[in-house]
Every structure is written in C-alpha cells, then in structure tokens.
Amino acid sequence: MVVDQLSDADVDRLFQALADATRRDIVRRVTVAEYSVSGLAALYAMSFAAVQKHVAVLERASLVTKEKRGREQIVRGNHEGLAKARRLLDEYEAIWRQRAGRIADILAEG
Amino acid sequence: MVVDQLSDADVDRLFQALADATRRDIVRRVTVAEYSVSGLAALYAMSFAAVQKHVAVLERASLVTKEKRGREQIVRGNHEGLAKARRLLDEYEAIWRQRAGRIADILAEG
DNA sequence: GTATCGTACAACCAAATGGTTGTAGATCAG
DNA sequence: CTGATCTACAACCATTTGGTTGTACGATAC
Numbered sequence: 001m002v003v004d005q006l007s008d009a010d011v012d013r014l015f016q017a018l019a020d021a022t023r024r025d026i027v028r029r030v031t032v033a034e035y036s037v038s039g040l041a042a043l044y045a046m047s048f049a050a051v052q053k054h055v056a057v058l059e060r061a062s063l064v065t066k067e068k069r070g071r072e073q074i075v076r077g078n079h080e081g082l083a084k085a086r087r088l089l090d091e092y093e094a095i096w097r098q099r100a101g102r103i104a105d106i107l108a109e110g
Numbered sequence: 111m112v113v114d115q116l117s118d119a120d121v122d123r124l125f126q127a128l129a130d131a132t133r134r135d136i137v138r139r140v141t142v143a144e145y146s147v148s149g150l151a152a153l154y155a156m157s158f159a160a161v162q163k164h165v166a167v168l169e170r171a172s173l174v175t176k177e178k179r180g181r182e183q184i185v186r187g188n189h190e191g192l193a194k195a196r197r198l199l200d201e202y203e204a205i206w207r208q209r210a211g212r213i214a215d216i217l218a219e220g
Numbered sequence: 221g222t223a224t225c226g227t228a229c230a231a232c233c234a235a236a237t238g239g240t241t242g243t244a245g246a247t248c249a250g
Numbered sequence: 251c252t253g254a255t256c257t258a259c260a261a262c263c264a265t266t267t268g269g270t271t272g273t274a275c276g277a278t279a280c
Contacts, residue, residue: 008131015129021118071226071277086199095141181247181256
C-alpha cells in the first residue's frame, strides 16, 4: 500500500540530505533539543554559512523546521521527514519479504 | 543499542546511493529478479556505461551484489545494506520517541 | 542612535556526480 | 579462427555539492 505522495525529486532530497555526517548530527541534536542556527554553527569546525547551508538542505528535505524567534532562527527536528524516509525503506523491505516468500514457495513445491 | 559498525563514510555511501531515482529503481528490480548489467541497461534511457556506474555505486554501498556468470555479471539485491539503512532510521526514530517521552513526562509533572 | 548579534545570500572555488564516447579484454556462437 | 556480446574502465564534460569570504539587513543591547 503506497501511502506517501512523494515525487522522485522529494525522495532524492530526503536521502541526499541524510548522506552527510554533519547533517545527520544536526538532525540528531535538534531532535533532542532546540538550537539556533548559530548555536549549531558553534558545534562544528566550519563556518556559520556552511552550517546554515546544511540546515537549509535539511529544511528542504522536511527533516527540520525553522521558526523565527526574535533575531534567532530556532531549528527543530521534523518527524514527518524522518517518518517518510523510514516508510520508504519499509516498502523496500516488504518487496524483499515478498521475494523471500516466493522463494520459500518454490522450495516447498519442489 | 548500537549494533552496526558503520563508519560515517559507510552511511554516507548508503544514503548517497539511495538518493537517485534510477538507482532506487535498480534496487527494486534486482530484489524481485536477477538481471545482468546489460539487462538493466536496456531498461533505462541512458548509456550502458552510466548504468554500470550506478550498479557500481550500489555495490559499494552494499545494496546489491554482483556475481560473474559466463560473460555476464548477475546483479542481485543485497538485503544487508537495506537492513542497515533501515536500522539507522530506526535509531533516529528511537531518539524521537525518547524526546516525545520526555515531553510527556514534563507535561505530566507540570 | 550606535554597535553588536543572528541571519541570509551572493560570489567564488575545488571536488564529486551523473552523464557521455571510446577502447580493450573475456566469453560465447558459428 | 572470426565476429558479436558483455563488461570494465579511462577520458572528458556540465552541473551540483560542500566549503570559503564578504556584504547586507533586521533585531537587540547599551
């Protein structure tokens, strides 16, 4: 049962966003607690602009959300994006199990 | 409980490999049935060499395996890679649920 | 008001990506 | 043996990516 209405481009963006260690670390951190962009930037050995770009990539992939608070931009984990990624991998697993089932059937027949 | 011994680079390769629609399609197909590299190449509007590169990316990410049979190279889905990716997302989900639990606790206290 | 902080964004650069064509080595068919 | 098929890989090209520095602007502190 296909539930999500995700275009190929959406899925590309999702996995692409997850394909970087710094971004995965950001996702973990903002899931546990709130961070401003500069708060995040302070954690990594790279420029503010670089971290800001990473956050933008995660936002486009629906893995985090940003909310303006005063002059800060608060970054939070977005469960929806993560859930979508998981559901996609679940579909692949389902295909795999079907295949395993068919093989078992064939062996049972033979 | 962390089970896998995956380096950041391994995880990068995994998600990077999944971040392309052609490659995801290849993974689905070779999970369902066996294909030679040229058999796969016939399915897509791109050169044999391009498809071969995609297969190589998937192989490095442990999402497919190749096995020589005569002059053909048979490509099959590799469940291990897929399972690793899923387990990673499961860990993220676990972090999310812990967070949700903490929030529930705070609300219960307050 | 002025200085500072947090953010956004442009311009730039090196490296990686996703594609191409061409060449060459194995393997199989006749 | 010869020719066709399957694969691998190099060289090349355009675009994207992940980083940099610099500039600009709104919000805050003094």
